[in-house]
Amino acid sequence: MKHIKTINKADLKASAEKGGCGKCQASCQSACKTSCTVANQKCEREA
């Protein structure tokens, strides 16, 4: 494409079908704790 460069192949839809196992870490978004956005967490689902 000339005008639009797609950067990532993120497939959030597919992740929903297989996801939700809850194996990953909890993430506090508040200033007093980790203050991570969820988006930087690692998925720990066993394939």
Added chain:
Amino acid sequence: MIHKFKLSGYNILLDVNSNGVHIIDDLTYDLLDYVEPPFEAECPAEIVDKLKDSYPEEDIRDVYSEIVELYNDKILFSEDDYEKFAETAIASPIKSMCLHVSHDCNLRCDYCFAATGDFGTGRKLMTFETGKKAIDFLLRESAGRKNLELDFFGGEPLMNFDVVKQIVEYAREEEKKVGKTIRFTITTNGMLLTEDKMDFINNEMSNVVLSIDGRKEVNDRMRKRVDGRGSYDRIIENFKKFVPMRGDKDYYVRGTYTKYNLDFSEDVIHLYEQGFEQISVEPVMAPPEMPYAITEEDLPKIFEEYERLSKRIREILDSGKFINFFHFMLDLEAGPCAIKRLKGCGCGNEYVAISPEGDIYPCHQFVGMEEYKMGNLDDGTFNKDMKKEFAGAHVYSKPECRKCWAKFFCSGGCNANNYIYCGDIHKSHKLSCEIQRKRLECAIMMQAVKLLDKAE
């Protein structure tokens, strides 16, 4: 839903529901003001008319086709069909715990939400007995979950370090019996960090959070000792010794910025120059009448500062060195599943905090709020209805989040801040949201540029 923004000379387009990110030219940027599904086979004449004074007609038609192609590929204007997953985690086990081993502190930081360490309820240390019960509770309530987390928190947890050690030892025995692993972490202000404590922490804790605000004058203005002197000199020395000793184990230094240091990128860089690579510096949350509180009028300055910081971090990375600023961490290619993104912290549902008295709260920020006490370890009470209420707090039950482009990165913000500043865990705290969205724009831009460079 889409979100587009201009930053550092790039036009960025996010497709909210697929998480697809695109870098676009000016024409595409402008044309997106006029289109949304359903699409026609050809670019409608009235749209061409709107833009033809600024761009060649042929290009306008091309862009329209590109947009339609991406729409058909479901990475632009894709549908939000995750709501059906939002209520699935109602009966989640508890996998994460914050243990307030010390409601006492040896610093008197002006902005402390724990009211100088005692959470407004008096100075108190947790006993080993209560700690044991907390471990039993976690191992039991985590049901089938194998990987658990426990953070030693305060006040200042090093003021009750013997109990910390006993609890870890007890937990190591108990976890084996049920085939689980507890990942320990500790949050400390560093004042009491002696070598033997460092050794213990390095052996047992997978992450440590080291509190320091940045430049000496910035740190010492807020993070004061009981007698009013600053804490910088002592803690910087301790942290500098401690971090290399951790080897490849995680740590991060974390600071708070306030109205007094809206040039906080200087503090991030200061910490970097002291040899720390894992850095988190975040806005203070405080009632607006406090002199150090961040208020709406500070936002333009803060936004500029995040842009400046993103530039400085890119320079460091481009020079082949390493720095990781927590708020800019983002994984655009993988990252957690959509379901995880509907509800960030899991507070009150997957995560609880335990006070020194053994009272159970949804998270560390709710500790001491009588109306949010969920139960007690001694009398065995635990309010499952309140757990359900928290399980139901996700991006679809929070009206502002539903409409927000950042929802799958932010996951609905902080329930505690919502309650403290807006009176309801479902009501988004606007100031936090504004800052969150700006940080995310910077983070998305940085990742997009990185991936673009890699591809070229």
